[in-house]
Amino acid sequence: MKWMLRGVSAATIMLLVSGGDHAASSAAEPSGSAAKAAWWPQFRGPSGDGIAMQQNPPVEFGGETTSLWRTELVGKGWSSPVVADGVVWMTTAVERQPTEEERLELLRKTDNDEKKFRTLAIAASIELKLLAVDLQSGSLTKTIDLTTVQQPDAIHSLNSYASPTPVIDGGSVFCHFGTFGTFCIDRDSGDVVWSRVLPLKHAVGPGSSPMVYDDKLILIQDGMEQQYVVALDKATGETIWKADRPPMRASNGDQRKSYCTPIAIEDSKGRDQLICMGAQWMISLDPSSGEEIWRVDHGSGFSVVPRPVVHQDLVMFATGFGSKELWAVDVTGTGDVSNTHVRWTVSRGVPTKPSPLLLDGLLYIVDDSGVASCFAADDGSVVWKKRLGGNFSASPLLAGGRIYFANHDGDVFVVRPGDEFDLVQENHLGEQIMASPVAVEDSLLIRTDQAIYRF
Known part of the structure; x- marks a missing residue:
C-alpha cells in the first residue's frame, strides 16, 4: 500500500480492506463485531469515504410499510446521521419563520444584494439542537438544546442551519454549526462540555463538517471575509493552531468562500497530511502544527462542497462552482x-455538492442534475455515463457491493459498481433527501426533510 487514510483519534485502528483504494478507520472504535457493525462516527462513515464494505443493506425499500421504523424529527437539518453504541445522533434547527414582510426586512439587514433575495431563506430565530434516536426501536431518547440565535444570517434556500454532520469520538459528540457555534456534548449525560463561537460570513449558511484527528477537532473556516483552517483541542475547545489560506486572486468575497470537509492521509513517503480543499487552492497541512506541506492552484472554483477521496498517491476532488x-x-x-x-x-459531469466515491480504481460520481459517471482513477478516462434523473445533494454510499444514489425527490437508485452501468433497483420514498444515507447493522438509515427511516 502506498497510502492510507489516517485515523481520527489516537485510539484509531486501521483496517485495510479489499481493492486497495481505501482504508476503514474509526475514532475510539467500540469493541466486538456487533458494536462495529453499528459504527458510523462522521460524515461519510468510519473511513470518511462513503464505503461500508462489511454491510449488506436491503436493495428494495420505500415508505413506512417496508421500514423497520420511521421517526419524525423536529426542525430542519441536512446533516447526516452518526451512530455509536446503538444511538443515532443528528443535529437540527428549529426555525421561527418570519412573515414575508419580516423576511424582506431581515434580508435587508444582511450584506446580500437584493437581486439574490429570491434564492435566500432567513429565519427570525433558530434553536439549535442535538437529537438522539434509539437504533433498534427508533424512539427519540434525547433532545439536547444547544443554543438560540436571534436574527441569524441568511442561508441559501437549498441549505439548512444544521447542515454540517456531527462527529463522534470516544464519549463525545462534536456538533458544528459554522458561525452559529461549535459544541462538545457528553454522549451519556447530554451535557455541553464546551462551546466556541468562531464568527464567519458564510453568505449562504454553514456547510463544512468537522473531523477529529488525534487530540484535535479540525474545522475548515472559509468565509467571505476570512479563510482559514483551525485545530481545536477536543477536550477544551481551545485553539491549538490556525492556518490561513494562501492569497487569492478573487476580489469578491463570494468567490473566496467554501464549504468542504477535510481528510487525513499518510502518503507513500510516510508523511501525515491534512488535505483541505478551498476556493482557488487545495492545500495540504501538517496536522500536528498546521504548517503547509504543499498547495495547488485549481483555478477559479469556489463554494466547494464535495469531500475529496484518495487513490494510492492521488487525491481527487471537485473544484466547486465557477x-x-x-x-x-x-x-x-x-x-x-x-x-x-x-x-x-x-x-464534464462534475458535481458541486455530492462527494465522489472510489472503489477498485474506479471513481463514481453523480452531478447535481442527476448524471452518474464512472471514471478510471489512474487517468480520468470516462468508463460510463448515465442519467439517473432528479437533482442531487446527498453523497453516494457503497454497501453490500452496491452504490446508493439518493436525489432531492426521495428517489434512491441502487447501482452495481463496475465498468458497465448496471441499475439494480429504483426506490421511492416521496420525501426530500438532502442528507447522505448511512449503512449500519445491514440496514440503511435515510434522513429526509420530515423523518429518519431505518430500512
Missing part, C-alpha cells in the same frame, strides 16, 4: 505543485 472540474493531484510534492503534480482533470 470552473466545475474534477482534478487528480499527486500528494507527494512540496511547496507550490501547480505545474508539477497535477495528473489529470475532467470538466
Whole structure:
C-alpha cells in the first residue's frame, strides 16, 4: 500500500480492506463485531469515504410499510446521521419563520444584494439542537438544546442551519454549526462540555463538517471575509493552531468562500497530511502544527462542497462552482505543485455538492442534475455515463457491493459498481433527501426533510 487514510483519534485502528483504494478507520472504535457493525462516527462513515464494505443493506425499500421504523424529527437539518453504541445522533434547527414582510426586512439587514433575495431563506430565530434516536426501536431518547440565535444570517434556500454532520469520538459528540457555534456534548449525560463561537460570513449558511484527528477537532473556516483552517483541542475547545489560506486572486468575497470537509492521509513517503480543499487552492497541512506541506492552484472554483477521496498517491476532488472540474493531484510534492503534480482533470459531469466515491480504481460520481459517471482513477478516462434523473445533494454510499444514489425527490437508485452501468433497483420514498444515507447493522438509515427511516 502506498497510502492510507489516517485515523481520527489516537485510539484509531486501521483496517485495510479489499481493492486497495481505501482504508476503514474509526475514532475510539467500540469493541466486538456487533458494536462495529453499528459504527458510523462522521460524515461519510468510519473511513470518511462513503464505503461500508462489511454491510449488506436491503436493495428494495420505500415508505413506512417496508421500514423497520420511521421517526419524525423536529426542525430542519441536512446533516447526516452518526451512530455509536446503538444511538443515532443528528443535529437540527428549529426555525421561527418570519412573515414575508419580516423576511424582506431581515434580508435587508444582511450584506446580500437584493437581486439574490429570491434564492435566500432567513429565519427570525433558530434553536439549535442535538437529537438522539434509539437504533433498534427508533424512539427519540434525547433532545439536547444547544443554543438560540436571534436574527441569524441568511442561508441559501437549498441549505439548512444544521447542515454540517456531527462527529463522534470516544464519549463525545462534536456538533458544528459554522458561525452559529461549535459544541462538545457528553454522549451519556447530554451535557455541553464546551462551546466556541468562531464568527464567519458564510453568505449562504454553514456547510463544512468537522473531523477529529488525534487530540484535535479540525474545522475548515472559509468565509467571505476570512479563510482559514483551525485545530481545536477536543477536550477544551481551545485553539491549538490556525492556518490561513494562501492569497487569492478573487476580489469578491463570494468567490473566496467554501464549504468542504477535510481528510487525513499518510502518503507513500510516510508523511501525515491534512488535505483541505478551498476556493482557488487545495492545500495540504501538517496536522500536528498546521504548517503547509504543499498547495495547488485549481483555478477559479469556489463554494466547494464535495469531500475529496484518495487513490494510492492521488487525491481527487471537485473544484466547486465557477470552473466545475474534477482534478487528480499527486500528494507527494512540496511547496507550490501547480505545474508539477497535477495528473489529470475532467470538466464534464462534475458535481458541486455530492462527494465522489472510489472503489477498485474506479471513481463514481453523480452531478447535481442527476448524471452518474464512472471514471478510471489512474487517468480520468470516462468508463460510463448515465442519467439517473432528479437533482442531487446527498453523497453516494457503497454497501453490500452496491452504490446508493439518493436525489432531492426521495428517489434512491441502487447501482452495481463496475465498468458497465448496471441499475439494480429504483426506490421511492416521496420525501426530500438532502442528507447522505448511512449503512449500519445491514440496514440503511435515510434522513429526509420530515423523518429518519431505518430500512
